[in-house]
Amino acid sequence: MSRFLFVVPPLVGHVNPAVGMAAELAARGHDVAWAGHLELVRQLAGADATVFGCAVPAQEVRRTADLKGPAALQFLWESFLIPLADAMAPGVRAAIEEFGPDVVVADQQALAGGLVADDLGLTWVTSATTSAELTNPLASMPKVEEWLNGLLGELRERIGGGAADPRFSPHGVLAFTTRELFGAGELPHANVWLIGPSLSTRPSTSDFPWEWIDPATPTVLISLGTANLDAGARFLATAVEALSGLALQAIVVDPAGLLGKDLGDHILVRGHVPQLELLKRLDAVVCHAGHNTVCESLWYGVPLVVAPIRDDQPIVAGQVVDAGAGVRVRFGRVTPKLLAGAIEAVLDEEQGFRSAARRIGQSFQDAGGSRAAADRLEELLVHAGT
Incomplete structure (x- = not known):
């Protein structure tokens, strides 16, 4: 069978959808591994999960709810997403070298996953845990979009990567929504797949009454x-x-x-x-x-x-x-x-x-969630001749 590497940020809401996909792929006989925060991934994916640990920024990110609009976007990218990509990149490269994946599934906020996979010429797919980026929120703010593209260009120079936007893999984007929620807006490209939420059984230690x-x-x-x-x-x-x-x-x-x-x-x-x-x-x-x-x-x-x-x-x-x-x-x-x-x-x-x-x-x-995601990923293997 084939090998899939999931690259995830240290965020519960971004790991959980990947857990459902990974479980479905494993049930189909594929080998699955992770690159991310060791403790968090094992907590959510299970103690037996194969995890290649990646560093995270040393300084804890704190912000207030007062930040709005462009100020909030600037804080998110400059204080979290870009530093996270710089920190994770060496671990992602090491994971790819050791595990040898056929496909990399990179969370949209784990930018190092898409960039490193692109740099190495691998087949990679974006996991879009939120549909917000699919709406092109910067369409009316060209200067902000130019600033963001500059940040991504500088990041590529430091950690590698081709011309592809690490938020939207040209190979495919797994978006956990449907038209009924997302609406009728235009999608970034033809390979954005609206598969609905990826839910899975979660381990719980709760003593809820x-x-x-x-x-x-x-x-x-x-x-x-x-x-x-x-x-x-x-x-x-x-x-x-x-x-x-x-x-x-x-x-x-x-x-x-x-x-x-x-x-x-x-x-x-x-x-x-x-x-x-x-x-x-x-x-x-x-x-x-x-x-x-x-x-x-x-x-x-x-x-x-x-x-x-x-x-x-x-x-x-x-x-x-x-x-x-x-x-x-x-x-x-x-x-x-x-x-x-x-x-x-x-x-x-x-x-x-x-x-x-x-x-x-x-x-x-009806959209299929984890099953639909696994179907799409397996189709990529067929097209790549793996």
């Missing part, structure tokens, strides 16, 4: 993901106040311990939750519009209240609203009254949010 959930009462999840701990205090406090006047039960994810524990019988505060399993029992999700949380919620037909903070989240939030599957609120300015109204709206069956969420979820399941 399932008996706490009353199936006769509407249940809502409040979560800001794993990368927004610094920005969450005000929003979570607002959410708790909004929930206090609603006839429902709510689970609030608070990994940083920003809230107190005694918030009433109808509010459960947890540091972590088994999200995929929990989504099967939920009636609505309030979140930051992270692509993974949005897609996982819609997979189970759960409507959303989205409060985007930064990066791709405003674009994803817009897709949710345009598709009729949720309501958008302003993260930094929403009041308890407005948030309560948004939650009530998505819970109201007559307003159609749940039916739209179910329609998108069905499109996700």
Whole structure:
């Protein structure tokens, strides 16, 4: 059989979709290995995963939710994506040399994966865990696009790579969405494959109290993901106040311990939750519009209240609203009254949010996810004569 190397950044939301693809390929008899953060990949992919460790920037990246627009984009690229690519490049080269992959699957934010594979003349595919880049968000900002192209050109000079954009492999882009969510916009090129979310069984050490959930009462999840701990205090406090006047039960994810524990019988505060399993029992999700949380919620037909903070989240939030599957609120300015109204709206069956969420979820399941990704990757092997 063939060998596939997954190159991933040290971000949970970017590793998890790759885990589903890797598991499907392994089930078909292929050899799979990883290049990335050793501990994180093994935590998510399993202790037996073959992982070639890559360095990450020594300095922890911290930013505030106040950064918007071009300033947020500049921070993301100059303070995270470019330093990460420089740090990972030697490990990616070493992994390719030792493992000898037939195909490299490089996450869109693990730029070293695409550039190094391109430099070595390998077949490589982009894993686009968010659909935001597919919309060409810089089309109306030519100077910003020129600046970004300059950054990528300098990176190529340092770590290698051909002319291909490391965010969009000419061999193929695996995009974890469908037209029902993404919309009718033009895609970057013909080899962008809309395969729907790549979900897989996740190991969980959570001791979640399932008996706490009353199936006769509407249940809502409040979560800001794993990368927004610094920005969450005000929003979570607002959410708790909004929930206090609603006839429902709510689970609030608070990994940083920003809230107190005694918030009433109808509010459960947890540091972590088994999200995929929990989504099967939920009636609505309030979140930051992270692509993974949005897609996982819609997979189970759960409507959303989205409060985007930064990066791709405003674009994803817009897709949710345009598709009729949720309501958008302003993260930094929403009041308890407005948030309560948004939650009530998505819970109201007559307003159609749940039916739209179910329609998108069905499109996700029809698209194939991990199975479709494995099919596409195997097709590349046939075309390459491997």
